Amino acid sequence: MSETTNSVSRRTVLKGAALGGVGLVGAGTLLSSCGSDSSGPVTFTARTNVENELKIAQALADAYEAETGIPVTMQGSGDTNAFQDGISQYLQGTPDDAFQWMAGFRTNFRADQGLLVDLSENISALGNQIPEGFVSGATNPSDGKQYIIPTTWYPWGLHYRKSTMLELGLDPENIATWDDFMKLLEGTQKKGLIGYAMGDKGGWEAMGTFSIINVRLNGYDYHIDLLNGREKWTDQRTIDTFNQFALLIPYMNKNFLDISWDGMRDLLLAKKCGAMMMGSWWANEFKAKSQEDYDDLWIVPFPEINPAYGRDSIDAPVDGLCVASNSANSEGGAAFAQWCGSEEGMLAAQAAGDTNLYANTNLDTSDYDPFNKQKLAVIGEAKNVMNFLDRDCRNDFAGTIVGPAIQNFLRKPNDVNGIVDGMQAAWDALPALA
DSSP states (O other): OOHHHHHHHHHHHHHHHTOSSSSOOOOOOOTTTTGGGGSSSSSEEOOOOOOOHHHHHHHHHHHHHHHHHEEEEEEEEEHHHHHHHHHHHHHHOOOOOEEESSSSSSHHHHHTOOBOOOOOHHHHTGGGGGGGHOOOOOOOOSSOOOEEEEEEOOEEEEEEEEEHHHTTTTOOOOOOOOEEEEEEEEHHHTSSSEEEEOTTSSSTTTHHHHHHHEEEEEEEEHHHHHHHHHSEEEEEEHHHHHHHHHTTTTGSTTTTTTTHHHHHHHHHHOOOOOEEEEEEEGGGGHHHHHHHHHHHHEEEOOOSTTEEEETTTTEEEEEEEBBTTTTTTTHHHHHHHHHHHHHHHHHHHTTTTOSSEESOOOOOOOOOOOOHHHHHHHHOOSEEEOOOOOTOOOHHHHHIIIIHHHHHHOOTTHHHHHHHHHHHHHTTTTTOOO
């Protein structure tokens, strides 16, 4: 299945949201899906094991209970990689009613298996609080329904500390070209630090670097076509992407396969690296350490490589809440998920210290701090908005083939031809999707 339709439709609408161009319209009737069965207790899984994020999830549960009188029991997912990899088993067992999840193929694939509740009416009830681009990004192409309520979104970009860039004599708010990037990496390495933090234990983290290099070198259309089988992994353009990626390996920490995304974050938090390529959802941890650390954090688009494409593409995934069809109170879970996507839910998360960008347009972006405004600017610069590699590609290829292939590449960057040969053979052997 191709995610191209969703990705293309999100381009200008999400860019408009980033630039403040989406109109603010009042809410639909809150909790319109509620019936007598929705008044029972709700269980909720937060897709995190990070203390600060668990506090935000608990604040959502508490605020919903305070407003509706309906108790919500929240629990963390434990290890996020294990939860994500085992989501189908989780949903086929005794899942909580609502759980935090990711829009794109990761949702649509489970919806097609009958594991998720149709939330189309809940999204309709929120009215124009949820912009068209987010609704499109949450729509399953196979049936035109929505199975996830968008709550937050974030750019993938190059993150660093502005103070480090000043020490290196670089513009602390603009690392725009490959030359700038190399000066950053070389300068931090000369200081005895890691230039480019990498943690790929989960098998998905390095996909962000591959994705952005591919669109910088070869353009958005080629990247999306590659992920959906319309281009070959053995194409020289794909090989060029891997070879460009290989230029970064000498600047990485040697234990890149022993740490995950949070290990990368911790290297930046501890001022042990120059930069990292990651989504911005983890910025709460900088703020939790100190306001000074948070104020020092910055994000820019990954630098230009091919002038023909500049910095015209970005991964800006949408996260939200899904409801398990096999849960004890799916109707109550749907009502809770709808509330979390509403203005009330977003304000509750914001009051608890969440620094994410919100999908709900009733929240005033003029109140955003400089880092969040910069995140919007980074998204707004791009004309092509992607979900992320493992959401723009079928699950049985992204997770089982691409992830391990990139790990193998990081270990053996001189074996690119063998790696892409294996990837293409694996794609060719995939069964057709129903």
